[in-house]
Amino acid sequence: MADGSQPDYDSKSEDGDNKVKVICLGDSAVGKSKLVERFLMDGYQPQQLSTFALTLFRYKTKVSNENIAVDFWDTAGQERFSSMHPSYYHQAHACILVFDTTRKITYKNLPNWFKELRQYRPEIPCLCAGNKIDVDYSITKKAFGFPKKHNMPFYFVSASDGTNVVKCFRDAIKAAVAYKNNSTDFMDEIMRELENFDLETEGEDKSDEKSDSGLDSAGDSQGKDDQATGTSTS
Ligand SMILES: Nc1nc2c(ncn2[C@@H]2O[C@H](COP(=O)(O)OP(=O)(O)O)[C@@H](O)[C@H]2O)c(=O)[nH]1
Ligand SMILES: [Mg+2]
Numbered sequence: 001m002a003d004g005s006q007p008d009y010d011s012k013s014e015d016g017d018n019k020v021k022v023i024c025l026g027d028s029a030v031g032k033s034k035l036v037e038r039f040l041m042d043g044y045q046p047q048q049l050s051t052f053a054l055t056l057f058r059y060k061t062k063v064s065n066e067n068i069a070v071d072f073w074d075t076a077g078q079e080r081f082s083s084m085h086p087s088y089y090h091q092a093h094a095c096i097l098v099f100d101t102t103r104k105i106t107y108k109n110l111p112n113w114f115k116e117l118r119q120y121r122p123e124i125p126c127l128c129a130g131n132k133i134d135v136d137y138s139i140t141k142k143a144f145g146f147p148k149k150h151n152m153p154f155y156f157v158s159a160s161d162g163t164n165v166v167k168c169f170r171d172a173i174k175a176a177v178a179y180k181n182n183s184t185d186f187m188d189e190i191m192r193e194l195e196n197f198d199l200e201t202e203g204e205d206k207s208d209e210k211s212d213s214g215l216d217s218a219g220d221s222q223g224k225d226d227q228a229t230g231t232s233t234s
Helices: 032-040 104-108 110-120 137-141 145-149 165-178 186-195 214-221 224-229
Strands: 018-025 045-049 054-063 066-075 094-101 126-131 154-156
Touching: 018 032, 018 110, 018 165, 032 054, 032 066, 032 165, 054 165, 066 094, 066 165, 094 104, 094 110, 094 165, 104 214, 110 126, 110 186, 126 165, 154 214, 165 186
Parallel strands: 018 066, 018 094, 094 126, 126 154
Antiparallel strands: 045 054, 054 066
C-alpha cells in the first residue's frame, strides 16, 4: 500500500478481517463522492493510491457476525472521460450505479456504465441509486425502468439530507460480502426486503400505476445489448 499499489482483496486484512471492495460508477458530478462521504461521515480514513489517482475509504463493520473491512473506491474525476481505468474494477465485489435525478443525461448514460462494468466484472451485484432527490422530492413518484429491467435494487437517495444513503450502502456491503463468500440468493433477499420498504417522505398516493419516467425512453429503446443480461434459463 505504501508504494501506491492496490490492496489484494483475496487475502485477509492486516487484522484478519474479511476484505471487500465496493465501487461507485456514474457520470461526473452525480454525487458519488458525496454519497460515500455521507455514509462514512466521520469514521473514515482516506488513503491515496497515487499510481491511479484514486482514493479509497476503509470502513470497518460486521455482517452476520463476521468482521468486514470495506474499501469504498472513489475516483479523482476520471469518469469525465466516460470510462474508468481497469484497476478501478479489479477485484470489486459490488457496484453502486449512481445517477442524478435532476439531470436526465446521467440516467441515459447508465447503460454505458453498466456495460463497461460487465466487461470487467460480469457477475458482481450491482445496485442503482438516483441521487439529489432533495432538489425535488416529486421525482420519487416516477418509475425508472433501467434498474427494474436488470433486476437491480433501486434507491432514491440524497447525499445532502441523507435519505436512504445508509440503507443503500448497507445493502451494497451485504451484497459484496455475500458475493465474496459465494452465497447465491443475496440479491433476492435484498429485493424482497426492498418490496416492503418505503421512502420516508410525505407519500400520499401510492398507486401501482406509476408510469415509467420519460427519462427512460431514449436510453432503453436503443439498448439492444440489454437483453443479453436479461434471462438465462437452462
Ligand atoms: N442538492 C444536492 N446536491 C448534491 C447531492 N449530492 C451531491 N451534490 C452536489 O453535486 C456536486 C457533485 O458532487 P460529487 O460528490 O463531487 O459528484 P461526483 O463527481 O459524482 O463524485 C457537488 O456540488 C455536490 O455538492 C445531493 O444529494 N443533493
Ligand atoms: Mg467524485
